[in-house]
Amino acid sequence: xxxxxxxxxxxxxxxxxxxxxxxxxxxxxxxxxxxxxxxxxxxxxxxxxxxxxxxxxxxxxxxxxxxxxxxxxxxxxxxxxxxxxxxxxxxxxxxxxxxxxxxxxxxxxxxxxxxxxxxxxxxxxxxxxxxxxxxxxxxxxxxxxxxxxxxxxxxxxxxxxxxxxxxxxxxxxxxxxxxxxxxxxxxxxxxxxxxxxxxxxxxxxxxxxxxxxxxxxxxxxxxxxxxxxxxxxxxxxxxxxxxxxxxxxxxxxxxxxxxxxxx
Numbered sequence: 092x093x094x095x096x097x098x099x100x101x102x103x104x105x106x107x108x109x110x111x112x113x114x115x116x117x118x119x120x121x122x123x124x125x126x127x128x129x130x131x132x133x134x135x136x137x138x139x140x141x142x143x144x145x146x147x148x149x150x151x152x153x154x155x156x157x158x159x160x161x162x163x164x165x166x167x168x169x170x171x172x173x174x175x176x177x178x179x180x181x182x183x184x185x186x187x188x189x190x191x192x193x194x195x196x197x198x199x200x201x202x203x204x205x206x207x208x209x210x211x212x213x214x215x216x217x218x219x220x221x222x223x224x225x226x227x228x229x230x231x232x233x234x235x236x237x238x239x240x241x242x243x244x245x246x247x248x249x250x251x252x253x254x255x256x257x258x259x260x261x262x263x264x265x266x267x268x269x270x271x272x273x274x275x276x277x278x279x280x281x282x283x284x285x286x287x288x289x290x291x292x293x294x295x296x297x298x299x300x301x302x303x304x305x306x307x308x309x310x311x312x313x314x315x316x317x318x319x320x321x322x323x324x325x326x327x328x329x330x331x332x333x334x335x336x337x338x339x340x341x342x343x344x345x346x347x348x349x350x351x352x353x354x
Contacts, residue, residue, distance in 0.1 A: 128158050130163065131162075135147050141176065143176065143186075159187070160206050162188075163187065188205075201287065205261070210291070211262075211287050212289075216306075216309055228262055231257050231314055232258055232311055233312060234253075235307070236306075238304050253320070263286055
């Protein structure tokens with residue numbers, strides 16, 4: 092009887108050690124940025140307009156949290172071999188979908204820039220948002236929706252809500268290359284600023300409803316800024332006219348503020 096109890100205790104202790112090791116490894120993986128993803132990198136310079144060859148590429152493992160949306164994964168390697176690049180790629184640089192070019196060097200096909208699993212969605216920014224005209228392909232922006240204040244129906248009161256964060260810009264107007272942005276855009280009215288963004292299909296649903304209910308504006312962010320704020324609420328017109336510092340009215344995140352999109 093004592094031998095069976097000792098054996099059972101040994102098995103339980105061994106199982107506990109195994110679970111502790113597994114938990115420790117999982118914790119370390121999450122703290123380091125999650126599972127590692129293999130990305131394509133150039134091991135030798137690739138000149139602009141030249142096709143990508145297998146001997147020019149290698150892989151590098153990057154934690155999931157630090158992987159850019161436009162980075163090309165190892166599994167997509169067959170899709171890029173033989174394609175020309177629209178800009179010179181230096182050795183040890185990560186290969187991006189936005190680095191690729193079509194047969195026409197000055198213009199890239201928009202569909203080839205869309206990361207698998209995402210969609211290209213064009214938005215027309217608000218009339219007052221003149222800064223949108225200065226956003227170029229390859230930049231990252233946050234999208235803010237300016238909607239009627241649900242707490243003051245029937246009035247001109249507005250509420251602003253952060254709709255999307257760190258969204259990749261695929262095109263500005265009809266241009267998909269930062270170097271080919273039409274200089275005439277400087278003379279266009281801000282109300283005509285159109286940006287094409289890369290987003291998930293459910294994000295596109297929320298943006299569609301927001302466009303029906305109000306206007307959109309974008310704010311430019313540093314390309315190396317990967318932080319996404321989680322505890323964001325909304326600003327209202329009444330808050331802006333109060334004396335003292337503006338406060339944030341906390342509330343549900345945007346998918347519950349704007350109905351009509353499935354999450």
